[in-house]
Amino acid sequence: MTHSNRRVFVAATYDTKGHEAEYVVNLLKRDGLEVVSVDVSTTGAASAAQVQARDVAKCHPDGVDAVFTGDRGTAIVAMALAFERYAAANADIGAMLGLGGSGGTALITPAMRALPIGTPKLMVSTMASGNVAPYVGPSDIAMMYSVTDVAGLNRISRRVLANAAGAIGGAFRQAAIPAEDDSRPAVGISMFGVTTACVQQVTPLLDSSYDSLVFHATGTGGQSMEKLLDSHLLTGVLDLTTTEVCDFLFGGVLACTEDRFGAVARTGAPYVGSCGALDMVNFGGLDTIPERYQGRNFYPHNPQVTLMRTTVEENTRQGEWIAAKLNRCHGPVRFLIPEGGVSALDAPGQAFWDPEADAALFAALEANLVQTANRRLVRVPCHINDPLFAKTAVAQFLEIAKH
16 A cells, blocks of 8 residues: 555544544644544444444454453453554554543553554653653654643643644655655664674674664563564564563563564574573662562662672573473574673673673573574574674574575
8 A cells, every 4th residue: 555545543532532532633634644543442322433443343352342341441442452453454543642541551552562663653642751661662653742641622632632643744755755765775783782892893794785773672672673583674673682581581670571572483584592691680779679679689780770690590590491482483584592601791801700600591402402403503612792693693694684
């Protein structure tokens, strides 16, 4: 479908935000844009929206009765799923603008996350000045704070909503302009501060053949990389920094989800991974560290970030967990073991140098990964930031990407 066939979708719970939604719809129409208004309210009552709430509710796998339960909490969860499926199935969504409070934001943003990266998405929300990570996730949703509640039109809300209409309209038009073409396929690369030297050596080696997209391994960074892989916007991955697993397993603040490596399994895309920064769990300031970890080896990265060295036991668990995930991947997989250390801090004379802990990680990987012709462990006799490691990682990727 060409961009000219696409329209701006405006989503709101019309039982409580109908006037505000129609105000935005009229502004967009006045600007010459084709608009589709969508009611995602959970009462089931008719509204002024072009797409009625019952039409959206039909997309729930258990039908409309699963949505209109009479209980606000379960109804919001069910309508969020229905709207997510509605959005994923509609190729004519060229942009989406949502309006809501806490419930509406939780309801609308999953549908936005289901849209492709690059499709303009703007959520006007009372929640936008707080922690928006649960709403944005790995997507490119823009959040705009409503200032006043989205509960009536007044001198403030009219201005904020007009700005939102202008922003989504401008983004929609910009999306129609072809981006600068890059004929090279895109490859995802995961990086952390302590593996930056590695990635800085990898990207020039790929430059002639691949467009390198580097993702900061902050939890959402890994999710974003895998979302692009699921969307077939990446042809493969050099997942050199799998540190998000540490935080997931041991309560750190930059955690992946249970679905880490899931996109690799689903797509069968060429995958080269490694142990980058598996020596550390990330916490906030020193006063935020759980009491159960008192007395451990800590490294104050800055006043807001404290790193904790992983132990032999924790590294054994990490190796087992990663191996189990990779065993589900049936595309070409190479997982590299940097025998000389897994981060800038894990080197002789540095704060996290611990050959015994590293050996436990490597042994667990070797004991649990089921190696086949397509899935292999590769030991590299150097540190992860050594030029030899970068060259080996690139050579392994180029080899499996050919097939």
